[in-house]
Amino acid sequence: MPNVMLRNNAAGDLVFYITKKDHEETVVALEHAGPGTWGGEIQLSDGSRFYLEPFAQPPKLPLTVRVKRL
């Protein structure tokens, strides 16, 4: 259950940052991208996948969340 920070970069892509590892990856696929439910399964550009408990509404970014490694 790593702590990660989600933010949008200058190009508008969603960026996934694993705080403890100083590791930054762009998100290539998000299961529920809103409007409405936001979250679910996250696929990163390096191929790894994570699960984020979905929010009812798209949250204000940047945001630190706990995710599950899949």
Next chain:
Amino acid sequence: MSMNRQETEQLIQEVLEVYPEATGKQRAKHLMANDPTLEKSNKCIVANKKALPGVMTARGCAYAGAKGVVWGPVKDVANISHGPVGCGQFSRAGRRNYITGHSGVNIFGDMNFTSDFQEKDVVFGGDKKLAKLIAEIDTLFPLAKGVTVQSECPIGLIGDDIEAVAKKSAKEIGKPVVPVRCEGFRGVSQSLGHHVANDSLRDWVLHTRDDDNSFESTPYDVAITGDYNIGGDAWSSRVLIEEMGLRVIAQWSGDGSIPEMQTTRHAKLNLLHCYRSMNYISRHLEEKYGIPYLEYNFFGPTQIAASLRKIAAHFDSTIQDNAERVIARHQPIMDGLIAKYRPRLEGRRVMLFVGGLRPRHVIGAYEDLGMEIIGAGYEFAHNDDYDRTFKELQDGALIYDDATSFELESFVERLKPDLIGSGIKEKYVFHKMGIPFRQMHSWDYSGPYHGYDGFAIFARDMDMTINNPCWKNMQAPWKRAGAEALKSAA
């Protein structure tokens, strides 16, 4: 004449042959030939890994990253080196991060506060001594705005509770007391120290005046982060930002202070120079206070102009026009400088091995002078630094992560650069090899190098190093060509 990728790969292989097989295999992952088309570095270079036993690394420790880099330049705090006396004493005032004020009255950056651990403190614990020390500092230096406790190795080993002491003492003296868990054995390099120090700023300082709204902010407030004012760098950057009509409300942490840090939350934009050491707090500022951060580069006129425009793009047209005016005012001066120095430096080849941001940030400044970077490497970078480096470097340039002294010397012997930029540990080795050298950690007792004013000094320094007549005298007169004729004449 630069090498292509195959030639560079071959050079790496030849240098690695000396190592035992296992070491060679590990080190091979830290060396590569640059490919500017790459976006991500994690497939092609390994970074931020522990140096191997038996090789000579140039890295420092977590204490160096926290006390030396991040907390050291904050002028109005007393940084206690908590532990034996040496760590504080030998790192004191060596970094040339300039500060203004009166030493011992309102600035304390050039002093060494230490708890001077003895055997009995290790056996019985040093918490009482620390509490006494903090009270003493408050009596002797009432204008200090805060105290930080920078742990040295023994603190972590004996399990002292410096957080409890900090909380209690902070109440007693009514100022922030910041425990920093930067024991030297933590992590693989000073990079972890940056992170620990950033976290301590976040947890113990940043929010402490959140309920106080007496600070009058303007829509043009910005903060400079990751500029440590080496030789006055932050000042020569600040004048440009102020010239374009913005107000710098905080400097992190070169010539910075605790009140500046507490009011940083009023900034509208966070200008981040050293990504490596301050991205942590920048991310936090963005999340908690909604202050976006912007990486910029103030080395060399090309990069400065691009950065000024990038900064101005976040503000209205007045600022954008001002930025153009600033660039237009300085450009003729810069053109004159380049016309003077470029013919003397054109085509010279440079190798860099520094920390933080410099191996990628200074490339533009060298290229403005017509010089070429044939190799670059970081002491303690992470993969995100290499992501940012590939685009800046030319194709086929050598990249070395945490290069050992053997590797660096072998590369230099083979590549024969005209200039090397690295640290003090490398400096005299390369001087003895007869190669011009600049100490790029603290600008070799020169500086500033940031901003337009800094570029003038940078160009002069590179010229006087490379074209110094001493390099022609590396060989004894009787060993030179034509010495026989001299002998017969005598």
